[in-house]
Structures are given as C-alpha cells and as structure tokens.
Amino acid sequence: MSRAGALRSGLIALAIVALFLVPRISGNEYFLALGVSFATFAVLATGLNLVYGYTGLLSFAQVGFFGIGAYTAVLLVLERDWSVPAGALAGGTLAAAVGLVIGYSSLRLSRHAFAIVSLSFALLCMLVARDWVSLTRGAMGIPGLPTPTLSLPGVGAWRLARPADFYYLLLGFAVVAHALVYLVVTSRLGRAMRAVKLNEALAQSQGVNPLAYKLLTIGLSALLAGMVGGFFVFYLTIVDPSIFDFYYTETMLIMVIMGGPGSFWGVLLSAAVLSAVPDLLRFTTDLRMVLYGVALIAVMLIVPGGLGGWLERRRLARWRRPRAASS
Amino acid sequence: MDPSVLVQLLLNGIVIGVIYALVAMGLSLIFGVLEIVNFAHGEFYMLGAMLAYFLSTGWKIGYWPTIAMVTAVAVCLGFVLYEALLGSLQGEGFERSILLTLGLSMVLQNGAVYLFTTTPRMMLVGSTYSHVGVGDVRISVLRLFALALGIVAFAALYLILYRTRAGKAMRGVAQNRDAALMVGIDPRGVSRLAVAIGVGLSGLAGAALAPVYAVHPLMGAGFVFKAFAIIIIGGLGNISGAAIAAVALGVIESLVGGFLPLVLADALAFVSMIAILLLRPQGLFGRGVRV
Numbered sequence: 001m002s003r004a005g006a007l008r009s010g011l012i013a014l015a016i017v018a019l020f021l022v023p024r025i026s027g028n029e030y031f032l033a034l035g036v037s038f039a040t041f042a043v044l045a046t047g048l049n050l051v052y053g054y055t056g057l058l059s060f061a062q063v064g065f066f067g068i069g070a071y072t073a074v075l076l077v078l079e080r081d082w083s084v085p086a087g088a089l090a091g092g093t094l095a096a097a098v099g100l101v102i103g104y105s106s107l108r109l110s111r112h113a114f115a116i117v118s119l120s121f122a123l124l125c126m127l128v129a130r131d132w133v134s135l136t137r138g139a140m141g142i143p144g145l146p147t148p149t150l151s152l153p154g155v156g157a158w159r160l161a162r163p164a165d166f167y168y169l170l171l172g173f174a175v176v177a178h179a180l181v182y183l184v185v186t187s188r189l190g191r192a193m194r195a196v197k198l199n200e201a202l203a204q205s206q207g208v209n210p211l212a213y214k215l216l217t218i219g220l221s222a223l224l225a226g227m228v229g230g231f232f233v234f235y236l237t238i239v240d241p242s243i244f245d246f247y248y249t250e251t252m253l254i255m256v257i258m259g260g261p262g263s264f265w266g267v268l269l270s271a272a273v274l275s276a277v278p279d280l281l282r283f284t285t286d287l288r289m290v291l292y293g294v295a296l297i298a299v300m301l302i303v304p305g306g307l308g309g310w311l312e313r314r315r316l317a318r319w320r321r322p323r324a325a326s327s
Numbered sequence: 328m329d330p331s332v333l334v335q336l337l338l339n340g341i342v343i344g345v346i347y348a349l350v351a352m353g354l355s356l357i358f359g360v361l362e363i364v365n366f367a368h369g370e371f372y373m374l375g376a377m378l379a380y381f382l383s384t385g386w387k388i389g390y391w392p393t394i395a396m397v398t399a400v401a402v403c404l405g406f407v408l409y410e411a412l413l414g415s416l417q418g419e420g421f422e423r424s425i426l427l428t429l430g431l432s433m434v435l436q437n438g439a440v441y442l443f444t445t446t447p448r449m450m451l452v453g454s455t456y457s458h459v460g461v462g463d464v465r466i467s468v469l470r471l472f473a474l475a476l477g478i479v480a481f482a483a484l485y486l487i488l489y490r491t492r493a494g495k496a497m498r499g500v501a502q503n504r505d506a507a508l509m510v511g512i513d514p515r516g517v518s519r520l521a522v523a524i525g526v527g528l529s530g531l532a533g534a535a536l537a538p539v540y541a542v543h544p545l546m547g548a549g550f551v552f553k554a555f556a557i558i559i560i561g562g563l564g565n566i567s568g569a570a571i572a573a574v575a576l577g578v579i580e581s582l583v584g585g586f587l588p589l590v591l592a593d594a595l596a597f598v599s600m601i602a603i604l605l606l607r608p609q610g611l612f613g614r615g616v617r618v
Contacts (some may be wrong), residue, residue, distance in 0.1 A: 055559045105601060109608040112421055112563070116364065116555050117604060120597040125554055127594050246548070250433060280441060286441040293433030300427045301415065 016175055023164035036235055038275035039170035043177045043228040044248065045255040045271045046264070047221035050181055054190060055217045056197030057111055060249055061102060061118035062225045062280040064125040065095035067243040069226025070233035071129065074142055077234075082147040084160075088230025095226025103218040107211060111234035127260040141240020148234050157311030166235040173231055177224050178268065184220065185264060193217060194262070247289070254292045256306075257299055268292020270307060331463035336585040337578060342470045342539075344577020345477030349532035350550060351557040351569040352484065353525030359501035359564035360521035363424040365411060369551025370435040371526045375401055375533025376542045378437065380450045383538075390452045394476065394534050401530020402439055405523035413522060414515065432548075439544035447541035473535040480531060481570065487524070488566070494522025501564060556596040560603050572611060 020284045023032060044062055047105055051059045069091030076087040106117035129136045136142075150169075159165055195203035198211045205208055233239045251274070259270030278288045303310050375397050382393045412431065416424050457468040485610050488494035496517045499507040508514060533547075540546075557576060561568030576596055584592035603610065 028349050052422075054420075058425060106606050109604060113559065113604060113608070115422070115425060116559060117601065119551060120556060120600060124594060124597045127597075133591075200591070232379030250429075253426070253429075284441075286437045289437035290441060293430045293435075293437065296433065297412070298426055300430065301412075301424055304420075304423060 019123060019171055020168065023167055027164065029163050032167045034276050034279060035167045036163070036170050036232075037279075038272055039167070039174040040228055040232045041252060041255060041275050042268060042271040043174050043224055044252040045259070045267050046178055046181050047224040048252050049256050049259075049261060049267045050185070050193075050217050050221045051265070053256060053263065053267070054185055054193040054197065055214055057107075057214060057218070058115045059118045059218070059221075060115065061099065061121045062221065062252060063244055063246070063248040064118075064122040065099060065222040065225035066229035066232075066248060067099060067125055067129065067241075068095045069229030070239050070243050071136060072226070074233055074239045075135070075147060075232030077148070078142070078145075083233060084150060084231070088227045091230035092223040092227035096223040099218045099222030100215055103215050104211075107214055109133060109324075116137075122244060122246075122249065126241050129241040129244060136241075139241060141238055141242075143238040143240075145234055145237045145239070160234070170228070170231055170235070177228070180220075181224075183266060189213070189216070197262075247285070250289065250292060254296055258306050260306030260308020260310070260312075263306065263312070266306060266308030266311070329463070332585070334464045335466075337583045338464065338466050339470070340578035340581030341476045341574060342477075343495060343581065344574035345474055345481075346532045346536050347553065347557060347577050348570040348573035349477055349480055349528045349535075351554040351561070351573045352481075353528035353559045354551075354554050355561070355566050355569040356497070356521050357525040358558065359566065360497055361413065361416075361424075361518050362419065362421065363416065363428070364421070364428070364555070365522075365525070366425055366428040366551070367408075367427050367432040367435060368525070368529055368554065369547030369549075370432050370439075371401060371404065371529040372533040372550055373439065373544060373547030374404070374435065375530030376450075376537040376546060377443070377533075377544070378530075379534035379537040380448055380542045382457070383450055383452055384448075390472070390538070394531070396536035398531045399529055402523045402527035404525030406519060406532070408415075408526060409519045409522040414518070436548060443544055445543055445545060447543040449541055450537045452538050455504075467539070469538045473539060476535045480528060484524070484528070484566075493517070493520055507509060523564075525539075553596045556600040559600050560596075560611055562612045565610060565612050568610055568612030 019035075022035060022100060036319035044066060048059065048062050051057050051062075069088065072091035072094050073084065073087035076082040077084060082090070102117060102121050103114070106114045127209055130139050132138075148160050150160070152158055158165070160169060185193070192203070192208045192213050195206070195208055196213050200210050229243070232244065236243075255271045255274050256267050258274070261267075278291070283291070305313065329591075332461065350368065350372055354365060357363055357365050357368075378400060379393050379397050382388045382396060383390065388396070408431075412427055413424070452469070454489075457467045458467070459468060459471065486494075488498060496507070496512045497520065499510075499512055500514055500517050504514070553576070554573075556568045557573045558564075560576070561570070561572035580592045580595055583595060
C-alpha cells in the first residue's frame with residue numbers, strides 16, 4: 001500500500017472510531033438523534049448513489065424498499081417472534097426481490113420508463129400500506145413497537161433501550177453498508193456499472209450484459225434500503241404509511257445530487273452535512289423542502305456533477321495545467 | 328343495480344377523465360417535443376386551481392373571466408418556465424430534466440404549503456349548487472362546464488396541431504428532431520410554444536376543477552403521478568393516445584369506485600401501467616418503441 005493509501009485508511013479508521021466514541025463523550029440525546037438520522041440517510045443515499053450515480057438509473061423506488069423493509073421487520077418481530085436483525089434481513093431480502101421484479105419489468109423499455117415506474121411503485125407501496133388494513137393496520141400504523149433485544153455471541157443480551165444503543169446499531173450498519181458499497185464500486189463490478197452508465201452499447205459490445213448489472217445494483221441497493229428500514233423503524237417505535245413519504249425520496253436525492261452522483265465520499269459528506277445543518281438551523285419542514293428544491297435547481301443549472309464532479313474537474317484541470325519545464 | 332346509478336357514474340367518470348386528459352395531453356406534448364418529463368406539471372394544475380380560488384373568492388371575479396384569466400396566466404408561466412429553466416437543457420440528459428423539474432415542483436408545492444397551509448378551501452361560485460337532470464340522473468352545472476371546457480380545449484389543441492404551421496412544426500419536431508432542424512424549423516420556438524400550451528392546459532384543468540373539488544397545495548402531487556401513468560398507458564409522446572387513456576381511466580375509476588372498494592380505484596392507474604409495460608411496452612396506442 002502506498003503512503004497516501006495508508007494515510008487515508010488510517011484517517012478513515014480514526015473517523016469511524018471517533019464516531020463510535022461520541023456517546024461516551026456526550027450523552028446529549030439531540031446529537032445522538034442527529035447521528036441516527038445521519039446513519040440512516042447515509043445508507044439510503046449511498047444505495048441511491050449506487051443505482052443513479054454509478055449505473056445511471058434514476059430511481060424513486062428507494063423509499064418503497066425502505067418501507068417494505070420496515071413493515072416486514074415489524075410484522076415478523078411482532079407476529080412471528082423473530083429477532084430484529086433476522087427481521088431486518090428478511091425485510092431487505094423481500095425489498096431486493098421486489099426491486100428485481102420492478103427493474104426487470106420496466107428496464108425492458110428504457111431508463112425513462114424505469115424512472116416513472118419506480119416513482120409509481122413508491123406511491124403504490126404507500127397505497128397498499130394504507131389500504132391493506134388486515135396486514136398493515138391501515139393509516140394508523142402499528143405504534144408502540146417493543147424495545148428490541150439482540151443476543152450477541154460472547155456478550156449476551158443487548159437491550160436497545162437508550163438512544164445511544166440505536167446510534168451504535170445504525171452507525172454499525174452504516175459502516176458495514178458503506179464498506180460493501182465501497183468494495184463493489186472499486187472492483188470490476190463498479191467499472192462495469194460505470195461503463196453501462198456512460199455508453200450502454202459500447203459496454204455491451206465489450207461483453208458486459210447491461211441488464212444483469214442494472215438488476216444487480218437495484219437488488220443490492222434495495223437490500224441495503226430495506227435492512228436500514230428494518231432497523232430504523234424500531235428507533236421510530238411506530239410504523240405507518242408515512243414511512244413511504246416522498247420526503248425521504250427528496251432528501252436522499254438531494255444528498256446524492258449535491259454530493260455528486262458517482263462520488264462515494266462526496267455523497268457521504270453531503271449526507272453528513274444535510275442531516276445536521278438544516279436541523280441545527282431549526283427550519284420548518286416546508287421551508288426546508290423549498291430550500292432543497294432551490295438547491296436542486298441551482299446545482300442542476302450551475303454544477304450538474306455536484307461536489308464530487310466539481311472536485312474531479314478541478315483535479316483534471318490541475319493535471320492539464322502547463323508547468324514550467326524544470327531546467 | 329339501478330341503471331340510473333350506472334349512467335351517473337359514467338357521466339362523472341367522463342368529466343374527471345376529460346380533466347385527466349387535459350393534464351396528460353400537456354405532459355405528453357412536452358415530452359414529445361422536448362423529451363422532457365415535467366415533474367412540476369401537477370403544480371401548475373394546483374396553481375391554476377389556487378389562482379381561480381383567489382380570483383373568484385377574493386376579488387369576486389365571475390366564473391368565465393376567472394377561467395380565461397387563469398389560462399392566460401398559465402400560458403405565460405409556461406413561457407417563463409421554458410425561458411428560465413427548460414431552455415437551457417436542450418438535448419442533454421433526461422435525468423437532468425427530471426431533477427430540475429422535480430426541484431421546481433418541491434419549491435412550488437412546499438412554498439404553497441408554507442404560504443397557504445394545507446387547509447382545503449372550497450371555491451364557491453354562483454352556480455355551485457345548480458344541477459341539471461333527466462329522470463334520476465343529475466349532474467352539477469359546474470361539472471358540465473368542466474366537461475365543455477375540456478372539449479373546447481381538445482378541439483383547440485387539435486386545430487393548433489393539425490391546421491396551423493406552428494402545429495405542423497411541433498409534430499415535425501416530435502417525430503424527428505434532426506429532420507425538422509434540417510428543413511429549417513426553429514426548435515426553440517417550437518419547444519417554447521409546446522411548453523406554454525402544455526402548462527396552459529394544466530392551469531385550465533385546475534381552474535375547471537377548482538369549483539368541483541376542494542383546493543389545496545398538495546392536490547397537484549397525486550394528480551401528476553396519475554398523468555404519468557396515463558401517458559405510459561397511452562404511449563409516451565402520443566397525444567391522442569394519452570387523451571383516450573385518460574378518459575378511459577376516468578370512467579373505469581368511477582365505475583370501480585362505485586361498485587368495489589375505493590382502494591382499487593386509487594391503485595388502478597399504477598397497476599394498469601405496470602401491466603401495460605409488461606405486455607405492451609410501447610403503450611396501448613404506440614406504433615413501436617420510440618423512446
């Protein structure tokens with residue numbers, strides 16, 4: 001490993017350790033709540049980045065997967081006495097299966113159709129959650145979810161009673177999810193995905209099957225969104241149809257767009273900033289969404305590549321800059 | 328089942344279907360000419376309805392002048408929308424156009440919520456409670472007016488598209504952009520006109536339905552998603568296909584809503600869209616995949 005690489009890995013490890021130490025330093029529940037929100041949105045945003053940023057499929061379906069994971073986990077835990085991680089895993093798996101069906105049926109036509117179908121799918125999820133009363137208890141949802149207890153090998157039972165426990169759980173999952181996505185995007189898989197995004201016909205002529213890679217990314221991002229939904233819902237302690245709210249879609253979309261589609265670190269950074277700043281400034285939700293909309297339009301008109309794209313352009317410009325020949 | 332109930336449901340369905348058609352045809356026209364899916368389309372429907380409410384309730388302007396003024400304002404908004412935002416996108420990135428118009432929709436919708444709250448308002452005009460009826464079938468005058476407005480708008484759109492040079496140019500660009508450029512059609516002028524007409528139709532639909540249903544800032548969001556489903560069912564960019572699919576959807580929704588649980592009526596548009604994509608991806612009236 002090069003020195004820069006070693007330095008970078010060291011910094012990342014340090015940052016993760018620092019994040020895990022936050023509850024030890026300050027028990028402030030407000031900061032922990034922001035942390036939980038950051039961890040959740042970071043996973044959602046990186047999943048969307050995988051689909052949109054790397055593979056070029058604009059998906060509005062992520063919130064549907066998130067909610068499917070949440071409902072599945074809750075119902076399995078309450079009705080079948082499953083443990084929370086098993087429920088979340090089942091939720092993620094179901095979300096991935098649904099994602100494959102949606103992707104397969106709409107990608108036969110075009111990316112354009114995929115965008116519109118994914119949107120309708122998310123709306124359909126909300127309608128089903130609201131109206132399939134015998135399963136989901138309708139618009140009132142299922143309130144008062146129990147405090148989950150995880151049995152960890154070697155440690156014993158871990159009761160997630162304090163906000164700090166949820167912070168550890170979701171941060172842990174976010175680290176795992178990001179590691180997985182990082183491995184995917186830096187491997188051959190990631191290169192094939194980018195090839196599909198840049199020029200589908202050319203990728204196909206080089207023996208890359210576009211449909212397979214598109215379905216793979218949809219499935220993986222649905223799995224992550226579903227699992228994080230399954231964990232997050234126990235922190236909310238209620239699941240109702242508002243888990244499918246368009247608010248989640250808009251928030252994760254703005255994180256990806258501002259961070260730069262296809263930029264792993266840019267999206268992570270913008271997820272951190274956008275989870276904390278609007279809340280610290282005490283905006284009401286309406287005003288926040290107006291500002292998000294303005295930001296979305298501004299980014300689209302001025303820097304379509306977002307933060308990541310802007311940094312990349314500057315890096316290229318630096319390389320290209322003429323240098324005085326050393327004499 | 329009483330036949331008069333059936334006729335009643337059918338009539339209501341046709342009225343709502345015609346209004347769906349106004350919104351969906353505008354969306355389809357914009358898609359056909361600019362290859363842009365306008366996510367903010369429903370917000371112009373909402374703005375049309377809100378403006379109609381304020382004109383008639385706040386300023387006591389009559390029904391017909393209100394409709395005319397709202398349509399004129401909406402057409403102007405369409406020009407502004409094209410010049411300010413969509414014009415800069417020419418030919419690049421379908422996704423960018425979605426994100427740009429989605430941003431606009433967030434601003435308009437949440438801005439309206441911020442200013443006016445989500446409280447539904449009722450627009451009352453002179454003939455709010457008047458009905459006409461034959462036997463047991465009764466229909467409110469305002470629904471009839473909405474139907475008449477829709478039919479006049481259909482006819483006007485048809486005349487523009489098939490009887491004027493500008494309409495011919497629009498159809499030309501929609502069919503083959505490069506060939507249209509080669510014969511000297513100015514794509515900017517054509518696109519500007521298409522967006523103005525599309526947004527104008529959406530505003531007109533809002534104003535026509537404002538006295539029939541309650542007016543509130545979130546009314547556009549649900550409506551535009553249905554319009555997306557309609558243009559996919561009718562074939563992307565196919566305007567008459569969108570109109571037929573819209574009226575059919577209105578009628579079927581009304582009938583389903585009358586006899587079966589309401590849930591099915593809400594989900595109908597999305598479920599039939601997904602079914603169409605699986606069985607006939609070019610849409611019911613498409614002549615082949617051209618997206």
